[in-house]
Amino acid sequence: MAAKGRGAPHPPGWWFRYVDDTHTKQKVEHVEEFIEHINSIDPDIKFTMEKEDNGSLAFLDTNTIRKPDGSLKINIYRKPTHTDQYLDLNSHHPNEHKLSVVRTLFGRAKSIIIEEQDLNNEMQYVSQALKKCHYPEWALKKGREQTSKPKSGTESKRVPGKAKSKGNIVLPYVQCTSEQLKRAFLKHNISVSFKPHKTLRQLLVHSKDKPDKEDICRLIYHIKCDGHPKDQCSMDYIGATERNLIARFMEHRRSSSTSSEVSRHIHDCKPGHAITMENVMILDHEPSWFERGVKDAIYIRALRPDLNKDGGRYQLSHTWDHTDDLEDPPSLPVGIKVGPSDKSS
Known part of the structure; x- marks a missing residue:
């Protein structure tokens, strides 16, 4: 007990601590003396005190009750504002x-x-x-x-004949679909855990101001050619970049960017055609270099942009061949989506 070790004049009968909450037994006549003592130990740490009320004292989610014979019993404590609102069975959770x-x-x-x-x-x-x-x-x-059921101890016991797990994966939870994926992975001895796909906090709470479209970096973008007033054009390009969008956009627009298929299109193949930020869409945001390359390849495979000469720096397996017939961008579980409605940003 810290207080006893620091020379309390009258040490408490017990001192139970959880983080910054303590449950202490002390004689009534020594209470003020004891609180003054522990507040003198460190000038940056000050304790406040709550005494028992009508023979009961709340500590965390427990309520210690002193019975008339002096013995103690413990019940569950709920604050007066407690609403009994728990996770609803009809909510979108596993x-x-x-x-x-x-x-x-x-x-x-x-x-x-x-x-x-x-x-x-x-x-x-x-x-x-x-x-x-x-x-x-x-x-x-x-x-x-x-x-x-009685607890079997801290050591896990392997069931004889059961294959060892090959690992664990975490998937965003989508009702009905996620359960099917879990059953499929379990057949291959892969454990599956679920996490929320979208939470109310993610949708409603924004601790920082939303950055301007041009300033967003580490993203996958989609550029469409504006064409010419007398020559409509539907050519498009999908790319990924570590830098902010405006820096990569200006590279595509420069005539000296010989490595850019977009620049070659608007300056060499179709002189007079142009690209503008209004026709640039951010498909996804991904901080990881490797995963950004994977997503870039998935979007290229799904949308088949005209100006992309290859499938991106990451070569997808044939598992993704079915995306060739998709008309809309795939809905990926991570990153941010910025649609056409964000043109003004």
Whole structure:
């Protein structure tokens, strides 16, 4: 105990700490003296104090209650503002995430609550709260059964005859599709975990101002030729760049850019044709050099731009041959999408 080690005049009966919260037992007449002592140890660390109220003291999600005979019991603590709003069964999340809510709430009750009557009351309370979130009886029953099984220890036991896992992959969760992919990977002993594809925070919260289109870097872009007032043109080009978009765009527009197929088109093949930023679309944003090359190759394979002479610096396998018939850009699970509506940015 830190306080005892630093010479507290009257050390507490116990000192339980979790991060910056402590649960302490101290005699009433020594409380002020003890709080003054621990606040004198470090000028940059100051403690505040909350005393028990009507024989109970909340600590994290537990409520320690002192009974009339002096013994203690522990119940679950919920703030007055708690709404019992848990992950809804109808929400777009994997079933294992939803079942883990049931398992966690029941497991917390069984690991914290001491007295049987309090445990029964808590289990009934949790069941009613989960039913309001549309959890069926079979999900509640499964959660109770899983928390009733004794733990087998920290060491994992391999099942005889079961092949060793070849690794784990993380996929964005898309209902119905992700479950099928998981079953397919499990046949090859590859574990699958899911992550949200899009969250409300990603859609609604923007901690930084959105950069101008020209200033975005590490991206895959799509350039369409503006043609000429008397000569319409549908030629296009897809590329990837580490630098910001405007720097790469100016290279394509210069007549001296001999390595640019776009420059060769507008200056040599079709003099008078031009390109403008209004007809440049950012298909995706990817910080990783390798993955940016893969995405570039996928977009080229899917959209088949006229001015691209090859499939990009990454050679795709024949698995991607089916993308030849796609008319729209593929929806990739990572990066940002900037559509035509962002022309004014």
